[in-house]
Amino acid sequence: MRQRYYPSLFQTLSGIGVYFFCGLMAAMPATAVASGHAGHMSGDDASGLPGDFLLFPAVTGIVRFDQEPQKKLSNSDVIPELNMFYTMDYQRFRFLGEWLVSTKTHNLERFQLGLHAGDEATVWLGRFHNPIGYWNMQFHHGGFLQTTITRPGIMAFETAGGVIPNHLTGFLWEGLHELGEGGLYYTVGAGAGPQINKGLEAFNLVEPGGSHRPGVSFRLGYQPISYGIDEFGVSGAYNQIHSDELAVKNVNQFVASAYANRQIDSVRLLSEVVYLNNTLESPLGGKTHDDFLSAYGQVEWQLNPTWTLVGRVEGTFGARNDPYLAMFPKYVEDRFLGGVRFKLNHSNALKVEASRDHLRNDHFGQVMFQWSAVFP
Template structure:
């Protein structure tokens, strides 16, 4: 037990040091204050490891991507290697809840989720920065790579820091709960807050430690039906409305509606996850075409061949996005993908993944080979 406590203590010390050194700039004082608060939460004044409150998880990963058949002058790299570490901490005490998710990799060094919650009966009220509950993928698979069967996320579900076209993070109020209906249940989520700003190359989600940029309102409603309460099978829909400053693309504002349906089904050895999205952009001020409509879908199938071996495949498609004022801004958005892969479970909650795909972006079409090691350490 003493060894266990020592490891946890060293982990918390390293986290605090890394948290402080990872941030700089104009928001330094705010970040130092937040780091001090988190240090107090994560380092209880007790000598018993069993008394450590909450759950602290580390999700390290090492991802290597090799692209071939790129066009001459492509903005994409032939070879990309990305080490990353995702820290997740959750605390659930009586009615009080706290959640922190902090990510460091080559594309992001920031707090991805920071939530304070209060539970009342079957409903929890959160305030902070959270994952926008658009569809299924974005609330079930977070930044820890080990949680996903695949290496890549669907193109439409790509995070803002990696060039994704939709708001994946919102800051404000988040309400979630479940209503049991006999053996089944209805899971509901409603959030309201501020969405991203549109920078030169990507969306910029609101940073609670550096709240700069033009921030406009965002609202999302999600309903999911589970035939077996708290099971994996689920069907449902989501509706999101976000206002985004459009000065980077020559308009005053983009009023964006994202409506989607999803279905997730699992048996002992087989699984399927599919989503379809209708994306409507209404441009105000300066646009030659005042609105646009884009359709997107993906479907992922999985086959668990053995306890430690899973085969998977995913197909993605986007329609009516060519020449779209908004989507033309995201040049590296993966609009179409045909992918297959294998995941092998290693001891001590580690996994190796190999993934082969053919992908289409706005300016390019290429093949890709991905290799990833990922893990979770309690």
């Protein structure tokens, strides 16, 4: 897959996507957001349109304290956002689109045209979530979908200081194969990855440009007990990343991870270990090799249908003086987190989260508040 093919192909896709979303918003009646949440992702939504159209609004407040003198972040912030999600099936064809707008970013996060390739498999073309690990495929951009406000540092999105590609633009193949009393879930992706320009910058369908090299990735997970919430799996990726930094021209990156998600009565345990190996090439041709390990463990205790307590511990090992991480000052290397989620009803939730974060050159405490919802 050569770089010169990307702009012409995906400029076409982005044009279709923009017209599709504009037409969708214009045609949607005002009553569409007034009905209850359908609770599934197929069929016709309340507006009478084929498929499902969902809105995920959220407002997040952040208070930081005890920062280092050379602090890079503000002491407080308020971030409103709106995530628009649409999916539709028509005979053997599928479509999925997701647009995020906030005071920090605005992106066509996902734009996927799919074709059913059998009873349990789909082949997609477009921009999609990179199938690395459990978190990145299970939780998306809608704040209501996850128990915590923050994502683990190693799984942060590109625009939030992430160090591994969370989006690819190209081809995705995913499916589920029955295996005994459970199922084997597989995903393989290949396409244009990000470039480094003051952090990772994913390929933008609406404004294509830059130098985006290819990346490939896979995820293999086992879901036992008749496709329950439990899942155990592995994933891996290889990325070629062009850099606009003066000291680094290119990065060749290998990623490997193993994860486990386990539900025991009212307690959910989620853990993941991610290994990164990077080769940095300087403009003069010299090469520097580095690697590090990141891990997190999260515990969720659902006291009742309304209240859920959550705690998470994150750590990065071998990151001291790492030349790759030096390009990502917002990356959270270590974090201790505790929080609570209060579900107001089936479509609204309040969250409070307190944490102690360690960045490369900063340590600080942080308290976050969030209202999130899903409509209709």
